[in-house]
Amino acid sequence: MNQSLRKVRIERIKVAKRLRRETGRAIERFNMIGHGDRVMVCLSGGKDSYTLLDVLLSLRSKAPVEFDIVAVNLDQKQPDFPADVLPAYLRALGIEFHVIDEDTYSTVKRVIPEGRTMCGLCSRLRRGVLYRFAAEHGMTRIALGHHRDDIIETFFLNLFFGGRLKAMPPKLLSDDGRHIVIRPLALCRERDIAAYAEERRFPIIPCNLCGNQEHLQRKRVKRMLADWEREMPGRVETIFNALQNVSPSHLADPALFDFARLGSQDSPAAPVRGWLVPEPGDEDAA
Ligand code: SF4
Helix, strand or coil: CCHHHHHHHHHHHHHHHHHHHHHHHHHHHCCCCCCCCEEEEECCCCHHHHHHHHHHHHHHCCCCCCCEEEEEEEECCCCCCCCCHHHHHHHHHCCCEEEEECCHHHHHHHHCCCCCCCHHHHHHHHHHHHHHHHHHCCCCEEECCCCHHHHHHHHHHHHHHHCCCCCCCCEEECCCCCCEEECCCCCCCHHHHHHHHHHHCCCCCCCCCCCCCCCHHHHHHHHHHHHHHHHCCCHHHHHHHHHCCCCHHHCCCCCCCCCCCCCCCCCCCCCCCCCCCCCCCHHHHC
16 A cells, blocks of 8 residues: 555544544533433434434444434425435444425425525424424434534624524523434534545435525635634634633623622622613603
8 A cells, every 4th residue: 555545544544533532522521312312313414414323323332321323314305305315325224214204395485585595494394393203203312413613603603693602502402391402523523524424435415405505604604714724723623612611700691690799798789770870862862
């Protein structure tokens, strides 16, 4: 084997090891999977969800707890969706899997005017179908393939366009309080996932079948982060570390930190009212 081929091979092995290590670390740090869990792995046919399933299957053989993995694909009836690809892949793996047929695509097309982004409604409908399926089939965890870069991009999207300090949590209780959603790839880099998916030759299904343009703002944030990383390698990692190292007392959200009690003898401190003194001209403006 020549030198460059050897290097490529070593790099591939390193990527696979890194993905397994980071996934194991996330599962442990956020206590994602316990003994007897039935983990529903949501498969879209993209590189992230294939990698998630593959890495989880590989970790399960040496895991300290016993748990089930059930792969689930929601066929949203997008035009030209190759419905046989995922079943063939999963059958070959010999694992339990289900394909849910639900035409959310037509609903989204009917409701959203031409030219407007469909992702919001599409994801809500998809979530609803998956949650219902999970409840009906005794799933105790719903695993999604979002990774570190998705989390960082979401953080900046919320910061720039939503006015909120909020990202995408590695573990989450659904709004209806019935489901625990986990993101075992939360500490994994997208670059590693892409390399792994290529190396493993997953039968990737294109993600643009719905005809929707990728979220323009997300694209911009992705580009911004890539530029930052080029200028200053390691910056994205630093940002991600910051998301795991938050100081509520050095932000400005009174719901997160009790600023009112700080320096006050009262317990709990009663804020003194009356500081909003009307300014001359306020009445005119009202
Ligand atoms: S890209 Fe298409 S399939 Fe994905 S959420 Fe948006 S509308 Fe739905």
